[in-house]
Amino acid sequence: xxxxxxxxxxxxxxxxxxxxxxxxxxxxxxxxxxxxxxxxxxxxxxxxxxxxxxxxxxxxxxxxxxxxxxxxxxxxxxxxxxxxxxxxxxxxxxxxxxxxxxxxxxxxxxxxxxxxxxxxxxxxxxxxxxxxxxxxxxxxxxxxxxxxxxxxxxxxxxxxxxxxxxxxxxxxxxxxxxxxxxxxxxxxxxxxxxxxxxxxxxxxxxxxxxxxxxxxxxxxxxxxxxxxxxxxxxxxxxxxxxxxxxxxxxxxxxx
Ligand SMILES: [Zn+2]
Numbered sequence: 001x002x003x004x005x006x007x008x009x010x011x012x013x014x015x016x017x018x019x020x021x022x023x024x025x026x027x028x029x030x031x032x033x034x035x036x037x038x039x040x041x042x043x044x045x046x047x048x049x050x051x052x053x054x055x056x057x058x059x060x061x062x063x064x065x066x067x068x069x070x071x072x073x074x075x076x077x078x079x080x081x082x083x084x085x086x087x088x089x090x091x092x093x094x095x096x097x098x099x100x101x102x103x104x105x106x107x108x109x110x111x112x113x114x115x116x117x118x119x120x121x122x123x124x125x126x127x128x129x130x131x132x133x134x135x136x137x138x139x140x141x142x143x144x145x146x147x148x149x150x151x152x153x154x155x156x157x158x159x160x161x162x163x164x165x166x167x168x169x170x171x172x173x174x175x176x177x178x179x180x181x182x183x184x185x186x187x188x189x190x191x192x193x194x195x196x197x198x199x200x201x202x203x204x205x206x207x208x209x210x211x212x213x214x215x216x217x218x219x220x221x222x223x224x225x226x227x228x229x230x231x232x233x234x235x236x237x238x239x240x241x242x243x244x245x246x247x248x249x250x251x252x253x254x255x
Contacts, residue, residue, distance in 0.1 A: 001036055001037060001038045001157060001158075001175065001176055002036070002037040003034060003035070003036050003037075003175060003182060004034070004035040004036075004037075004072065004076045005032050005033075005034055005229055005237060005238065006032065006033045006034065006035055006048075006069045006072030006073070006076075007030065007031070007032060007067055007068075007069070007072055008030075008031035008032075008033060008048025008049055008065070008068050008069045008097070008098075009030075009031065009048075009049070009063055009064055009065030009066070009067070009068060010028050010029065010030050010063075010064045010065070010234055011028070011029050011031070011049070011053075011061050011062065011063050011064075011094065012026055012027070012028050012061070012062040012064065013026070013027060013029075013060060013061045013062070014026060014027075014060070015027045016202075017060055017061070018201055018202065018203070019200075019201060019202045020201075020202020020203075028234055029094075029190070029191065029232035029234070030231070030232055030233060030234040030237065031046075031048040031049065031069075031094055031095075031231060031232065032229060032230070032231050032232075032233070032237050033045060033046045033047055033048055033069050033072075033231075034046070034173075034175075034184055034229055035072065035073060035076055035078070035083075036158060036175060037076075038155050038156070038157060038158060039155075039156075040084075041084045041085060041155045042078060042082050042083050042084050042085070043083075043084065043085040043086075043087065043154065043155060043158055044069075044073075044083050044085070044086045044087070044099075044105070044108070045086075045087050045089070045173050045184045045186075046087070046088060046089055046095045046096075046184075046186060046231060047069065047086060047088065047095060047096055047097055047098040047099035047100070047104075048068065048069045048094065048095070048097045048098055049063060049093060049094050049097040050096075050097025050098050050100075050101050050102070050104075051068075051097070051098075051102070054093045054097075054101065054128060054131070056093075056126060056128055056131065057093065057128070068098075069098050070098065070104065080104055080105050080106070081105070081106055081107050082107070083105040083107065083108040084107065084108055084109070084155075085108055085109055085111065085154055085155060085158075086099045086105055086108045086109070086110045086111065087111045087154055087158075087160060087171070087173055088100075088110060088111065088112045088116075089170055089171055089172065089173075089184075089186030089187060089231075090112075090113075090116045090129070090166060090167040090169065090170045090171070090186065090187065091112065091116055091117070091120045091128075091129040091132050091133070091136070091167070092128055092129060092167070092187070092203075093128040093129075093131075093132070095186065095187070095231075096132055100132050100135040100136065100139070101132060101135060103135070103139070103144070108144070109144055109145070109146055110136075110139055110144060110145045110146070111145075111146050111148055111154055111160070112136060112145065112146075112147060112148065112169070113147070113148050113149075113150075113160075113162060113168075113169030113170075113171050114147040114148065114149055114169065115149075115162070115164075115168040115169030116129075116167055116168055116169030116170065116171075117133060117136050117147060117169070118168065118169070119167060119168035119169065119205065120132070120133050120167075121133050129167065148160065148171070150162055154173075157175070157176055157177065158173060158174070158175055158176075159173070159174045160172070160173055160174075161173075161174060163188045163213040163216075163217055164206055164209045164210075164213065165188060165204050165205075165206050165207065165208075165209040165210025165211070165212075165213050165214070166186075166187040166188060166201065166203070166204050166205070166210055167187075167204075167205050168205060168206075170186065170187065170188060171186070172184060172185050172186055172188055172217060173186075174226075178224075179224075179225075181224050181226040182226055182227045182228070182229065183217070183221050183226050183227070183228045183229070184228075184229050184231070185217065185228055185229070185230065185231070186231055187201070187231065187232075188210065188213055188214055188217060189214055189217070189218060189228070189230065190230060190231045190232035190233070191230050191231075191232045191233040192230065192233055192236065192239070192249075192250045194214070195218065195241060195246075195247060195248040195249060195250050196246040196247045196248070197211045197214045197215045197218075197247045197248075198211065198246075198247065215247070218241050218247075218248045221241050222240075222241045222242065222243065222248070225240060226240075227239065227240055227253055228240070228241060228250070230250070233250075236250065236252035238252065238253045239251055239252050239253060240253060
């Protein structure tokens with residue numbers, strides 16, 4: 001398998017939008033989707049913001065981009081039509097854009113956990129997660145979206161695992177096994193500060209589950225010495241985890 005870490009730009013927002021309350025501090029987040037060449041299959045993990053910032057976020061978020069995910073796919077030598085599988089960790093707007101709004105991979109099946117869709121369906125109409133439910137429903141009806149009911153392999157060697165907290169049905173992805181395994185943690189541990197299990201995002205629907213799952217998953221990654229791809233980390237997005245006083249720390253991979 002060959003793994004490419006893509007880039008969908010950098011968003012800038014008030015820290016209160018991530019952690020809750022009013023923090024009066026600006027934070028930046030990248031969107032590092034992952035493209036995996038696995039034999040004849042081309043698998044995308046998460047799908048950035050899409051062509052532009054969703055309407056509901058204009059004013060609260062800024063999006064700075066030199067490149068987007070589609071450029072990254074082309075630079076890796078592929079076309080959007082070559083993507084066969086898209087795994088969505090959950091339904092937040094910064095993870096589903098190119099997959100659902102609009103649908104940009106005409107030949108791909110999009111995988112999302114049923115529990116994530118069920119939870120989003122109950123949210124307020126203005127919630128970003130709720131707003132993409134109609135696209136998921138349409139995909140299920142037309143056969144290009146598949147709802148998952150728990151852990152499993154999407155293609156041989158690429159395994160999703162449900163790790164809730166940030167949302168119901170939030171899934172992480174193990175890429176490969178044994179000594180060559182890598183881990184896509186999505187919003188269970190999206191950036192270096194989230195390697196501290198006590199860092200809680202205000203938008204987590206179950207903070208205690210997020211904390212417990214983060215400790216379990218990061219412990220396993222440390223044991224396996226599996227590099228982690230940090231979706232929202234602007235610079236050192238590829239790290240190995242080590243135990244530290246604050247829980248875990250990320251040691252950037254050189255290369
Ligand atoms: Zn996110």
